[in-house]
Amino acid sequence: xxxxxxxxxxxxxxxxxxxxxxxxxxxxxxxxxxxxxxxxxxxxxxxxxxxxxxxxxxxxxxxxxxxxxxxxxxxxxxxxxxxxxxxxxxxxxxxxxxxxxxxxxxxxxxxxxxxxxxxxxxxxxxxxxxxxxxxxxxxxxxxxxxxxxxxxxxxxxxxxxxxxxxxxxxxxxxxxxxxxxxxxxxxxxxxxxxxxxxxxxxxxxxxxxxxxxxxxxxxxxxxxxxxxxxxxxxxxxxxxxxxxxxxxxxxxxxxxxxxxxxxxxxxxxxxxxxxxxxxxxxxxxxxxxxxxxxxxxxxxxxxxxxxxxxxxxxxxxxxxxxxxxxxxxxxxxxxxxxxxxxxxxxxxxxxxxxxxx
Amino acid sequence: xxxxxxxxxxxxxxxxxxxxxxxxxxxxxxxxxxxxxxxxxxxxxxxxxxxxxxxxxxxxxxxxxxxxxxxxxxxxxxxxxxxxxxxxxxxxxxxxxxxxxxxxxxxxxxxxxxxxxxxxxxxxxxxxxxxxxxxxxxxxxxxxxxxxxxxxxxxxxxxxxxxxxxxxxxxxxxxxxxxxxxxxxxxxxxxxxxxxxxxxxxxxxxxxxxxxxxxxxxxxxxxxxxxxxxxxxxxxxxxxxxxxxxxxxxxxxxxxxxxxxxxxxxxxxxxxxxxxxxxxxxxxxxxxxxxxxxxxxxxxxxxxxxxxxxxxxxxxxxxxxxxxxxxxxxxxxxxxxxxxxxxxxxxxxxxxxxxxxxxxxxxxxxxxxxxxxxxxxxxxxxxxxxxxxxxxxxxxxxxxxxxxxxxxxxxxxxxxxxxxxxxxxxxxxxxxxxxxxxxxxxxxxxxxxxxxxxxxxxxxxxxxxxxxxxxxxxxxxxxxxxxxxxxxxxxxxxxxxxxxxxxxxxxxxxxxxxxxxxxxxxxxxxxxxxxxxxxxxxxxxxxxxxxxxxxxxxxxxxxxxxxxxxxxxxxxxxxxxxxxxxxxxxxxxxxxxxxxxxxxxxxxxxxx
Ligand SMILES: Nc1ncnc2c1ncn2[C@@H]1O[C@H](COP(=O)(O)OP(=O)(O)OP(=O)(O)O)[C@@H](O)[C@H]1O
Ligand SMILES: Nc1ncnc2c1ncn2[C@@H]1O[C@H](COP(=O)(O)OP(=O)(O)OP(=O)(O)O)[C@@H](O)[C@H]1O
Ligand SMILES: [Mg+2]
Ligand SMILES: [Mg+2]
Numbered sequence: 001x002x003x004x005x006x007x008x009x010x011x012x013x014x015x016x017x018x019x020x021x022x023x024x025x026x027x028x029x030x031x032x033x034x035x036x037x038x039x040x041x042x043x044x045x046x047x048x049x050x051x052x053x054x055x056x057x058x059x060x061x062x063x064x065x066x067x068x069x070x071x072x073x074x075x076x077x078x079x080x081x082x083x084x085x086x087x088x089x090x091x092x093x094x095x096x097x098x099x100x101x102x103x104x105x106x107x108x109x110x111x112x113x114x115x116x117x118x119x120x121x122x123x124x125x126x127x128x129x130x131x132x133x134x135x136x137x138x139x140x141x142x143x144x145x146x147x148x149x150x151x152x153x154x155x156x157x158x159x160x161x162x163x164x165x166x167x168x169x170x171x172x173x174x175x176x177x178x179x180x181x182x183x184x185x186x187x188x189x190x191x192x193x194x195x196x197x198x199x200x201x202x203x204x205x206x207x208x209x210x211x212x213x214x215x216x217x218x219x220x221x222x223x224x225x226x227x228x229x230x231x232x233x234x235x236x237x238x239x240x241x242x243x244x245x246x247x248x249x250x251x252x253x254x255x256x257x258x259x260x261x262x263x264x265x266x267x268x269x270x271x272x273x274x275x276x277x278x279x280x281x282x283x284x285x286x287x288x289x290x291x292x293x294x295x296x297x298x299x300x301x302x303x304x305x306x307x308x309x310x311x312x313x314x315x316x317x318x319x320x321x322x323x324x325x326x327x328x329x330x331x332x333x334x335x336x337x338x339x340x341x342x343x344x345x346x347x348x349x350x351x352x353x354x355x356x357x
Numbered sequence: 358x359x360x361x362x363x364x365x366x367x368x369x370x371x372x373x374x375x376x377x378x379x380x381x382x383x384x385x386x387x388x389x390x391x392x393x394x395x396x397x398x399x400x401x402x403x404x405x406x407x408x409x410x411x412x413x414x415x416x417x418x419x420x421x422x423x424x425x426x427x428x429x430x431x432x433x434x435x436x437x438x439x440x441x442x443x444x445x446x447x448x449x450x451x452x453x454x455x456x457x458x459x460x461x462x463x464x465x466x467x468x469x470x471x472x473x474x475x476x477x478x479x480x481x482x483x484x485x486x487x488x489x490x491x492x493x494x495x496x497x498x499x500x501x502x503x504x505x506x507x508x509x510x511x512x513x514x515x516x517x518x519x520x521x522x523x524x525x526x527x528x529x530x531x532x533x534x535x536x537x538x539x540x541x542x543x544x545x546x547x548x549x550x551x552x553x554x555x556x557x558x559x560x561x562x563x564x565x566x567x568x569x570x571x572x573x574x575x576x577x578x579x580x581x582x583x584x585x586x587x588x589x590x591x592x593x594x595x596x597x598x599x600x601x602x603x604x605x606x607x608x609x610x611x612x613x614x615x616x617x618x619x620x621x622x623x624x625x626x627x628x629x630x631x632x633x634x635x636x637x638x639x640x641x642x643x644x645x646x647x648x649x650x651x652x653x654x655x656x657x658x659x660x661x662x663x664x665x666x667x668x669x670x671x672x673x674x675x676x677x678x679x680x681x682x683x684x685x686x687x688x689x690x691x692x693x694x695x696x697x698x699x700x701x702x703x704x705x706x707x708x709x710x711x712x713x714x715x716x717x718x719x720x721x722x723x724x725x726x727x728x729x730x731x732x733x734x735x736x737x738x739x740x741x742x743x744x745x746x747x748x749x750x751x752x753x754x755x756x757x758x759x760x761x762x763x764x765x766x767x768x769x770x771x772x773x774x775x776x777x778x779x780x781x782x783x784x785x786x787x788x789x790x791x792x793x794x795x796x797x798x799x800x801x802x803x804x805x806x807x808x809x810x811x812x813x814x815x816x817x818x819x820x821x822x823x824x825x826x827x828x829x830x831x832x833x834x835x836x837x838x839x840x841x842x843x844x845x846x847x848x849x850x851x852x853x854x855x856x857x858x859x860x861x862x863x864x865x866x867x868x869x870x871x872x873x874x875x876x877x878x879x880x881x882x883x884x885x886x887x888x889x890x891x892x893x894x895x896x897x898x899x900x901x902x903x904x905x906x907x908x909x910x911x912x913x914x915x916x917x918x919x920x921x922x923x924x925x926x927x928x929x930x931x932x933x934x935x936x937x938x939x940x941x942x943x944x945x946x947x948x949x950x951x952x953x954x955x956x957x958x959x960x961x962x963x964x965x
Pocket of ligand 2: 121122128146147148149150151152153154155194858859860861862863864889890891
């Protein structure tokens with residue numbers, strides 16, 4: 001890579017650097033010719049010697065000018081390619097657009113409906129989501145389960161319009177999400193992405209991401225709900241504790257809990273937890289679940305998880321298989337109706353094992 | 358590292374740690390030292406460098422010959438109207454000019470090669486160095502700033518090297534030559550021309566001292582800008598989810614504005630140089646013509662001599678002008694070079710001991726005795742860790758988040774060194790092995806899977822570079838990754854974008870697992886390796902992993918306790934201490950922490 005870069009630099013630089021000697025050559029030859037012509041005229045008496053002096057001087061000035069403009073040329077040539085690359089980014093069409101005339105809508109209550117939604121990441125690619133339809137009533141807890149890569153994350157990413165569906169409709173409170181101003185839509189959603197991205201700065205700054213100017217009580221409350229207060233309190237400087245870039249100075253589970261706290265602090269109408277407890281021990285997870293139930297009774301909650309225990313008391317569980325809703329219903333329904341779900345349940349050996357003692 | 362934020366009261370100061378190493382004092386630390394080091398790199402291309410200098414000398418001499426010939430032609434041939442002589446000497450003049458152009462081209466060609474090669478070597482060294490530095494170093498330094506050093510700072514050095522060295526030499530030569538030529542033509546006029554020099558030196562010096570600190574500041578601000586960009590690109594999903602585009606925009610504006618103002622400070626000051634010097638030049642030219650005219654009237658000079666002096670004084674001032682702007686460019690390059698060398702001077706805190714042992718294989722006995730460790734001096738994370746593991750055992754580390762499980766692994770792999778206590782593998786302290794040997798023989802799947810941009814094939818092969826395609830595919834099958842890979846548009850040749858953003862989280866983990874299967878290490882570490890993988894797939898992988906871990910020591914960290922039930926030993930860690938250990942059944946019957954943890958998995962909502 002490094003060698004390649006060097007080669008390419010070399011050839012670009014060489015072309016440009018040849019310019020200088022060429023200019024030098026041309027002007028100097030001009031000088032020789034000028035003196036020769038001058039000499040003839042002086043010889044014929046039609047020219048004063050002073051004119052030759054002036055001529056030489058002018059040529060020198062010209063040469064200086066040319067030299068510096070060749071420098072400029074060099075820089076311009078370089079800048080063209082750069083400008084091109086910058087232009088490419090600037091010219092990229094914004095694919096998620098604001099509605100032209102956003103309806104003035106009442107506050108979002110949190111009912112979410114998918115109607116025959118299809119989605120693919122690339123225009124000609126396979127559909128990642130196929131014919132997804134379901135309704136989540138305001139305040140319901142929706143569980144999403146399915147095998148690795150079946151499209152769970154993709155499904156929930158459509159709700160805050162990180163991507164737009166190719167066909168079909170997603171409605172919130174009966175209104176297509178494309179009609180909401182993006183800001184209002186996303187304000188109503190608390191999203192905990194599958195990998196917990198935090199920013200450098202203090203813990204506080206990261207929580208402010210969820211809600212600007214949150215009060216201390218709000219921060220503590222959110223951290224408590226996410227079961228994060230326990231470790232934050234163990235830092236000497238609590239909420240002022242500095243997080244390094246990439247949050248390298250936190251453990252995997254600590255990152256996830258902060259990421260949850262950041263979503264909780266928004267007091268969202270729709271809460272989306274994408275596998276956000278994968279690196280958290282069962283005791284903390286259970287505390288988080290309790291807190292969600294207690295503190296957000298009216299919030300519509302989507303929980304993506306590989307663990308049935310995280311979804312077991314959901315009002316509705318969507319079993320996703322290869323981008324389609326293979327079955328939906330409560331835990332009990334699915335145990336009866338869905339063989340996939342039963343399979344999954346079997347691998348997590350249900351409650352039988354607990355009766356161990 | 359947080360000094361700068363205090364002196365710069367702004368939004369960023371609060372929101373994010375400042376970047377860059379220097380404190381508030383921006384000053385070239387030791388220019389001489391820095392220049393010497395650059396020279397040490399250039400030295401390696403002595404031959405090309407010497408050739409360049411010879412070409413510089415030749416072309417400069419030829420350049421000097423030009424005006425001399427012109428003066429000669431006018432005085433000796435044109436004025437006496439000797440056309441044949443004029444013609445003959447004009448041919449000579451043409452030849453001289455042609456040769457001078459050829460050599461000018463040659464010298465730049467060579468020099469560009471030398472400087473790019475030098476830069477390549479510096480960049481290579483810097484990169485190698487970055488690779489030897491410990492994780493601790495990267496914990497401390499924002500990645501964007503480091504990248505800025507590898508790119509921008511090196512670039513500014515490149516600019517200076519490829520252009521200035523040549524100009525430096527030719528300028529000095531030119532000045533010297535012109536001086537000699539002028540003195541030989543007419544010493545009085547020569548002295549008049551030289552009168553201007555002290556003025557120029559003085560102004561240049563003033564300007565440079567002032568601009569050099571600005572250049573350092575500019576490079577630093579550029580590093581900060583890069584750090585910011587890097588972080589906001591990698592966190593872009595969260596930024597849009599939380600509608601923080603405007604906040605980021607505002608913060609960016611602040612950093613951007615800071616860079617603008619430091620660049621302006623650096624560039625305007627140095628921008629004064631040109632006009633000021635030009636003015637001084639013209640002043641000099643006026644002096645020379647005035648004095649020359651006076652002397653010609655007196656008979657002690659001739660028109661030809663004035664002509665030559667006019668040409669000379671241009672040739673004289675041009676290099677001097679160049680020199681002074683060169684020096685300026687050098688300031689900027691030195692500022693960059695300094696930031697580069699700063700990293701090269703980092704002493705890696707974890708290094709091989711002298712005569713560290715290389716090893717072909719490890720049996721896999723691992724022993725921790727009284728190990729204490731803290732990432733910062735004032736906070737101990739691991740307290741008195743003791744355990745002994747026999748070769749071939751499967752060990753599980755469980756415990757609440759943040760209890761120190763990953764930290765134990767970090768110590769075993771020598772990403773960090775323990776504060777006290779001893780860690781032994783096969784009875785020998787790990788400090789006595791070569792670090793590279795340990796890392797080669799211990800395979801690990803990290804909690805945060807790392808995926809390179811490249812094809813799936815390349816990513817899996819990273820586990821063992823010499824593995825054949827068939828072996829890679831076999832490993833992928835064992836890791837249950839084959840299933841989805843064969844559905845990808847280009848299968849194993851599908852290009853994964855940086856950090857694997859076009860794969861699902863679980864798919865990334867499957868690749869990491871395939872990697873470790875391929876690696877065939879003596880000790881295996883799986884840190885939450887299957888946390889995002891559904892349980893059905895996990896069971897399939899488990900079969901493969903069981904075969905893999907047979908007869909090898911393995912460490913497994915998992916919150917889904919199902920994964921580790923069959924471990925030979927489970928170490929329960931809480932707040933940096935081992936509080937329980939034993940097999941699954943032993944621990945369950947103990948009715949302690951593990952039992953509670955285990956039960957809570959199935960009855961999430963009933964605990965508490
Ligand atoms: N690079 C670091 N610098 C400073 N502190 C750190 C660093 N890495 C981890 N810590 C701290 O050390 C403690 C133990 O972290 P560790 O990563 O070992 O936890 P863990 O047991 O692996 O947790 P998890 O299950 O969440 O991954 C945590 O309190 C964490 O904040
Ligand atoms: N940005 C992307 N570009 C292209 N393809 C993608 C992208 N993100 C995901 N995919 C593909 O879409 C499919 C569904 O991915 P998704 O992340 O939704 O899976 P998931 O169900 O969340 O899996 P996991 O349980 O592993 O998190 C996968 O096959 C994946 O390779
Ligand atoms: Mg996912
Ligand atoms: Mg960990």
